[in-house]
Amino acid sequence: MKKKKQSHHILGMTPGFCMGFATLLLGCSQSPAKPIAPYRAIVVNFVPGVAPAQGTWEMGEKILSTLEDPDTMKGAHFDILTGQKLSIDATVGSLVSGKITGNSTGAAVRYDVKNNVIVARDTSTLLLFSTFHAFEKMFDSLESISGLKVETLKNAIGGKYKIYFEPTIEEGSSQSNARLTFKLNAAFYSEADNFLLFRRSELEKVPLAANIKVISHEFGHALFKYSFFEQKSERCSAVNENEIAANTSNKFFPGRFATEFAISGFNEGYSDFNSYAVTGDVNPIEGSLEIEDLDKRSLAGKAFTFSQLKNTDVCDKKFYCIGTLFARALYKTSQIYQGKPAELQAFSRRVFSALTKTGLNMKSQPALDLLPLPRREVASCQHSNTISISYDGAVSGAFLAAFLKGLSVPEERAALCNALVENFANEGFPTEARGACTP
């Protein structure tokens, strides 16, 4: 009688698991169980508090409804890529320009599947799925807080967003302290419409990459680019004296606004407001970085004014301080809808709508007259590190006048004007810029 061939099953491994040492050493491995869509994973999740109270974080199982492939971290709206190298040319706050190199590899995730739930086997994988969850929540909120459909935004950038997870900074980068600086950051890579999530660090509490408040702040930069910059990435050029002279006499030379100290501030401020609109939390970095003076970044922090920005004791975050003044004014205005989330979202959409008109409004009165000719530093495409109260105050006044002109609800304009007067005073919000304040 023919003996039935026995199959051995050792500790749950498949019979074909290994065929001797040679096979083992050359690449035998057991395939993990595959989860079934819609994918669910254990991630870090932010639970909003009632502003200005801080929210909390918890670990929990979440559905990642737009995740298409958990092994490559490709999604319907964005892909997360790992293993990239980044060469930085310039940074303005959390805006980065530079070069991404390396093969576009999918994420090397390591997970188990338990009851069809993805359970990470290492910290990197846990962060990757948590990052995906945070971006997905941002995309879920996009239409309600901006009025912009996801597909419209994707069409504008020509496809999906790419998120570079913990890229390594290449040696020879122009930023000599890049390794230290970029540890503590996430960034929007404006020219390429990508997001950069830098290597986690022992100085962080909640990793920045898993903090939806940080993610939605960075996404605010993408929305500012879409609205104020009309999705254009104009490069500032000043290769010789003739070009600098031409820039100096042109209020709207290409790349001017991306170089302006005050506009960089408004970009940061809108991004902080976007973080608040998405999460309901008043401080995007609280919970992650506690090495900074958090109160100065908080939308509900101790008051300071534009004219006090000369004094670094008041706020030493450079153009971020202008951003905080702007974000605080928007936040204060939003409080007329306190406890009414739907109306708060509607206000956020009107803010975004006003921002889409601001670029054009800068070219008409009263902003056109308020906007000064570019100073030499700006005309030379150099980013300033210090505030000039008179020059940046004039740019700020022009921006605010153009922005207010686009805000459609008179009551909101009036409330925002009051808040802006408190925060920017005459130096940053001159009387001539307040035409839209009175109906």
Place this chain on the structure above:
Amino acid sequence: MPALLDIFMPIFSVGIGYGVSNQLDTSNVEVQVPAIEAFGQGYVPLPLENLFLRPTIRFGYEKPDRKDDSQSLAIKESSLKSLLELGIVHDGLLVPAISVQAGMIKRILTLQTASPIAPAGGGSLTRNEYLWNFGLTLGLGLPVLNGRIILEPYYRFVRIEKDLRQTSQMGVELSVAVPFEPMSNPDDKMLRN
């Protein structure tokens, strides 16, 4: 065997080892994984001159030296290893060895959270994994005191089931003959060549 190569090969020896492998994580960042091991081994003469079969039982502990995890969230891992090994060594002034290993790793995964992250809901991230572990080791023993002590630097190709982050390990082992004292009658040196 020439006098110069009058190496005492024990019947049994015990030893300790220290090695380091590099773990290449998702972000292409290398993290060092120090490992300590304890082992016991025997030497069985083969019919071929100066060759011995060296069966070994090995226990080890390793933990990635990860300093860049955030304060409030990490999955910490450490591993206990048990391996059976079979090698061939050549008795001489130097003692080259080649061996293969197979065994199991108990990997202890622990979710570590701190304020402001609450751990509730992340319990399933804390667990133990049992993984097959295979290796091919090339070693070069340096006999001391006529072979009663052998210092053996090694290079090991490593394969861990469901974990391609670690592929090799370098280290050094120190083994001591048991019993340490040589037998008084040279003829009793069963393994002496």
